[in-house]
Amino acid sequence: MKFADKPANEEDRLQSLHASGLPESGPSERFDRLTRMAKRIFDVPVAMLNLVDADQLLPHSCIGLEPEKWDRETSLCSHVILQSTPLIVSDLLEDPRFHDAPAITHQGLRFYAGCPVHMPDGFAVGALCISDTRPRLLSEDEVAVLQDLAAIVEDSFAVLTEARLDQLTGLANRRGFDVLASYALAGARRREKPACLCFIDLDGFKIINDTWGHEAGDRALGVMSGLMKQCFREDDVIGRRGGDEFSILFTDSSLSGASRAMEVLQHKVSLYNETSGQPWQLHFSWGMAQYDPLRHSSLRSLLQLADRRMYQMKKSRQQAR
Template sequence: MKSPDHPENETQRLASLRESGILDAGDPARFDRLTRLARRLFNVPMAMVSLVDEESLVFKSCNGLRYASLPRDISFCGHVILSETPLLVPDARNDARFSDNPLVTGEPHIRFYAGYPLRLPDGAMVGSFCLLDHDKRTFTDDDVAVLKDLAAIVEDEFETIAEATTDVLTGLLNRRGFEHLANFAISSAHRRAEPLTLGWLDLDRFKEINDRFGHAEGDVALRQMAQLLTNAFRDSDLLVRHGGDEFGILFSDTDESGAWIAMQHLVEEADAWNLTSGKPWKLAFSWGVTEFNHDDITNLSSWLRAADKRMYAMKKEHQAERRN
């Protein structure tokens, strides 16, 4: 048996998958209707919409099977995300990659598999719309075209879900998307005994930019702040526009001292941008960082308050400096 390789962009791919919100969001009935339709169209006993997470498959629909998830290393779908073309396996018993796979030699006794890759709006390959049969069979070009159309409908649904968790102006996570993924990150960090630190920032004198130069320039400032965040930090860090001119960064596997250094780098990047922007206003911000302590911090809200308190302390210092 050949376990599926990981794509070269695996870290970025997983970040896109989790930031999209589709792992847990979306109406299952919408996907179930499509897999039921696929079973009728192709006369197969099983059809699935799967997402390939770090170690397992997450099923948005699993029609004809009762799996809640499957290990990624024995999955067919893990192979699908490695290519832009569909994976067709007419007879798994005669395919060296799958002949001794436990899903072939045991339940559910897969013999035929056809999987079409599923993408997110940003292009990340995240899963498969797949058909399975207990018997070997052929799959024509016309069949591939129909499966592609069904996959496109699923991708449209992914886009709808992603828009519900994305800030339209900046492209960062919105409050809803961030809260969902931050809670996931907290539980994951606790399970792995890894540090997790929250950076919180608020633009300085943002109201003045709006008042003096207009709201269009205010939007430019917000978009540029989002771009600086994207350029400065890792793909694995969660970035959010929480509301107004307030932004956050969730630093994965990073303690407070490491996050402090990262935020100082962001300040340097903002200073460099101000020197060449040609704008009559400066992009500046106050910030604070707080590491999650599983003993003292009980939930996301209390963590946000702790980070906001530290950010506000710096803002008061900046205001005092301007007065002097």
């Protein structure tokens, strides 16, 4: 079987996939309804929604076959994510690319049609596909129907992604951050790369709300979020945990490198305070913890350590006043 190449944007694609939380959530009735619909519309024995992860094909909905994780390199869906149009193979046995694919040798399938499905940021993360045990053709109208069903899948992806974003700041919310940061930590552990987590809490935020109103408080949160986006890299994971608390996972970064990034943020915040003309000012305390896979069994333990260190900084500043 011809193995598919990996996309040039593979790391960003995987980050987008895991930021959605879809691989961790497993099969869903939301998508089972769509694959059942596809099975009936096309009168095929098999309809699936598969996600293409780093090394495996993850069945997110599987009608007609027992769901299991398949090797990515021997999957047809790994070819689908490389193109913008559906992959239609009328007879797998007669196609030199796929004649010995496990879909034929293990499942006895002969026909395959897969349409790429994308996250809202444009990355192709999987395929909505139908299969039959006999060769067949699809008309142009049928291909259009398959694409329409894939568009419905993408609409559902957008809804799920929206649920993991903080509406005020555009950052990941608590749930979104935890999913993406946990995935990033697993990658750091696998590749033996460093990572650091920072916990930020705004100082005096309640005073801003109480004195100038919640609109000013929202403005302060938006400014802080924007400054973090300016200071930190695209590969770093930034989230708003709620209220005036933020968390950042610095990927592939030592404690000294992450600390320098925080110094840059402190400088940006100070500059904003000097030039903004706002009646209120931004101040923040932060705590940092370097990831150690032998000590930190989960993201939660790393967050707790960074949180404690943040409160130590906040307490020392209060005592110094």
